[in-house]
Amino acid sequence: MNRETMWEAMEHLAPDLIEAADQPAVTKHRRLRGKTLLIAAAACLVLAVGVVAADALFGFHFLADDLAYSGGHEYSFEADLTRFPVEQFSEEVQNIMEAPDPVQDRFVFDTWDEVLNFIGGDIPLAPESNALADATNTGFHVSVSKDATTNISTMYTLDGHDIIFNAHIGGEELDSFRVGSVFPDENLSTQRIETTTGSGAGALIHLTTGGDSNGHCTSSFLREGIFYGFFITDASDTALMEEILASF
Amino acid sequence: MTSDTLINLLEQRAGQALGELDAAYGVYCRSIARNILKNEEDAEECVSDAYLAVWNAIPPARPEHFKAWLGTIVRNGALRRKRQNSAVDTLREELSEALPDRQTVVGQCEAKALGEAISAFLRSQQPDVRTAFLRRYWYADSVEAVALRLGWSVSKTKSALFRARKKLKDHLIKEELWHE
Numbered sequence: 001m002n003r004e005t006m007w008e009a010m011e012h013l014a015p016d017l018i019e020a021a022d023q024p025a026v027t028k029h030r031r032l033r034g035k036t037l038l039i040a041a042a043a044c045l046v047l048a049v050g051v052v053a054a055d056a057l058f059g060f061h062f063l064a065d066d067l068a069y070s071g072g073h074e075y076s077f078e079a080d081l082t083r084f085p086v087e088q089f090s091e092e093v094q095n096i097m098e099a100p101d102p103v104q105d106r107f108v109f110d111t112w113d114e115v116l117n118f119i120g121g122d123i124p125l126a127p128e129s130n131a132l133a134d135a136t137n138t139g140f141h142v143s144v145s146k147d148a149t150t151n152i153s154t155m156y157t158l159d160g161h162d163i164i165f166n167a168h169i170g171g172e173e174l175d176s177f178r179v180g181s182v183f184p185d186e187n188l189s190t191q192r193i194e195t196t197t198g199s200g201a202g203a204l205i206h207l208t209t210g211g212d213s214n215g216h217c218t219s220s221f222l223r224e225g226i227f228y229g230f231f232i233t234d235a236s237d238t239a240l241m242e243e244i245l246a247s248f
Numbered sequence: 249m250t251s252d253t254l255i256n257l258l259e260q261r262a263g264q265a266l267g268e269l270d271a272a273y274g275v276y277c278r279s280i281a282r283n284i285l286k287n288e289e290d291a292e293e294c295v296s297d298a299y300l301a302v303w304n305a306i307p308p309a310r311p312e313h314f315k316a317w318l319g320t321i322v323r324n325g326a327l328r329r330k331r332q333n334s335a336v337d338t339l340r341e342e343l344s345e346a347l348p349d350r351q352t353v354v355g356q357c358e359a360k361a362l363g364e365a366i367s368a369f370l371r372s373q374q375p376d377v378r379t380a381f382l383r384r385y386w387y388a389d390s391v392e393a394v395a396l397r398l399g400w401s402v403s404k405t406k407s408a409l410f411r412a413r414k415k416l417k418d419h420l421i422k423e424e425l426w427h428e
Contacts, residue, residue, distance in 0.1 A: 010385055011324060012363025015316030017370055021382035022276065022315070106399075110275040137279050138393045155393050157282065162392055233392065 057194070058202030059222040079177045081149070081170035082225025089150070090120030096144045097171065108139045115140045115152055123169055124224040126199070130247040132156045132163070149174055161232050161240060168227040177227060179220060193238055197221055197248040205238050205245075217241045223248065251314035258306040266299055273315065277322045283388035284326035294329055298322045323386070342385075342413070362425060369419045373412065380405060381412050 056062070060077040086097050109115050112128035119125055119142075135156040143151045149168045156163040168177060193205040203221035217235040221228055228248065232241055254272060257265035277298060281291035298321045311317035370378045376398055383389040383397060395405040 008359040009362035009366060011320060012360045013370070013382070013386060014364075014367040015313030015320075017367055017378065017382060018316040018319060018386055019313060021379045021386065022319075108397075137282050138389070138396050139275075139279075141396060153396060155390075155396055157286075160286065162390060164392070164396070 058204060060204065060220065077179060077220075079168075079179060079220070079222060079227050080225070081168065081174060081177045081222070081227055083170045083172050083174050084123060084225070085172055088120060088122040090118060092118060093120060093144055093150065106141070106143045108141050110139050112140065115142060118142060119150065119152075119169070123226075125167065125169070125226060126223050126228065126248055129244055131244050132158060132165070132247070135163075145171065149177065158244075159240060161234055163240075163244070164231040164233070166227075166229045166231075168229075170225070179227075179229065195242060195245060197223065198246045199223065199248060201248070203245050205241055207235070207238050207241075209236060219245060221245070221248070255306055255310055255314065258303065259310075266303060269299060269302065273318055276315070277318065280319055280322045280387055281326045283390075283393075284323065285330050290329055291326070294326045295322060297325050301325070319387075323388075342409075362420075365420060365423055365425050366416065369416055372419075373415075376400075377408055377412055380408050384409055 059080040062077045086094055089097065107118065109118060116125055135158050136154045137157055138155045140152055140154045149170050152167040154165050156165060170177065189210045190206055190208045193207065195203050195205060197203050201221045201223045203219055205217065205219045207215065207217045209215035215236050217232040217238055219230045219241050230241060230244060235241065254265065254268055257268060277295045278291055281294040285291045285294060298318065301321050302318060370381060380394050380398060383394045384391065391405050392402055395402045
């Protein structure tokens with residue numbers, strides 16, 4: 001047998017295993033606050049408390065801002081998320097939030113419309129980006145945290161780029177929501193670009209280049225009190241990010 | 249719509265059967281095709297070919313595990329279209345790490361028997377590891393997508409897949425399906 005046969009052997013796996021691997025993830029008693037950012041963990045970190053807020057821009061209060069730091073680059077900011085009352089969420093989400101001991105708080109949906117229905121019509125989630133519609137290959141992962149945020153994350157593939165998307169909806173008891181990046185690599189360079197989305201929301205783009213990789217690009221913006229973030233894993237310029245933002 | 253209802257429609261040669269098939273499994277099929285082909289147009293053609301294959305196969309076929317059966321048709325069709333695709337080559341290379349060079353399988357073990365051995369190995373693994381392995385090597389998800397699905401970091405996912413491949417190699421050697 002050779003490698004080809006090994007690969008072909010994968011075509012003969014038990015069908016129940018194949019179907020089970022496509023089931024939506026269900027997690028018990030699991031707090032996913034911050035965990036939907038995991039893919040972007042290398043670039044987006046929820047940073048430690050204790051830094052004094054400084055400048056504010058587009059609803060983001062900068063906690064650390066040192067893009068020129070020798071030996072690394074760092075920025076972090078706290079976002080002004082709206083704390084939506086539990087009553088504004090769908091009945092299903094309310095039941096999860098109000099359960100004394102939630103048994104399920106993580107779901108996967110195929111389409112953005114299904115996500116909107118699940119979250120509830122009184123939460124002003126933006127329509128799906130025209131540029132990204134139907135480009136997800138992972139489905140939309142939604143986690144409901146009883147007292148903090150409801151997080152939506154997915155990965156899109158567009159023009160050969162993997163694009164990670166996150167949206168965070170603040171709950172009544174949300175303390176603070178912080179986003180930032182630290183790159184402990186002196187060969188990297190990070191550039192910040194201020195722009196606006198298609199609907200006029202102020203957005204921050206951070207483009208990091210240098211080192212051995214082709215670089216990557218992140219963006220953050222608030223729209224009607226909800227945080228949206230994108231992370232393009234392989235980007236040497238901001239063109240694709242700007243195209244995406246223009247469709248929001 | 250359940251798979252049984254869908255199969256009944258196909259058996260009746262009902263006009264709406266393919267529409268219902270697409271409504272129920274279109275996202276699933278396109279996800280597999282896109283993962284492998286990395287091209288929207290090719291993926292769409294691949295899914296259309298799969299639907300035609302389903303139409304031609306049922307009846308007489310009545311697959312017990314319809315979703316996996318359909319997924320296999322899409323996957324095989326996509327792999328045929330993309331034999332030279334570098335993404336597929338990468339997956340093959342990664343998976344074959346379980347079987348280093350200069351190793352040969354004793355007794356001309358057929359792919360089907362090896363598939364059964366891999367299935368048995370996967371059943372012995374933790375559910376998350378099993379899912380990670382199947383998402384990566386059957387559904388052709390990217391490592392990042394596997395991480396997203398499981399709520400793992402990318403590095404943890406890579407590490408888990410590496411360990412799973414190593415364990416698989418040990419399992420196949422122990423089962424005397426492979427030896428150096």
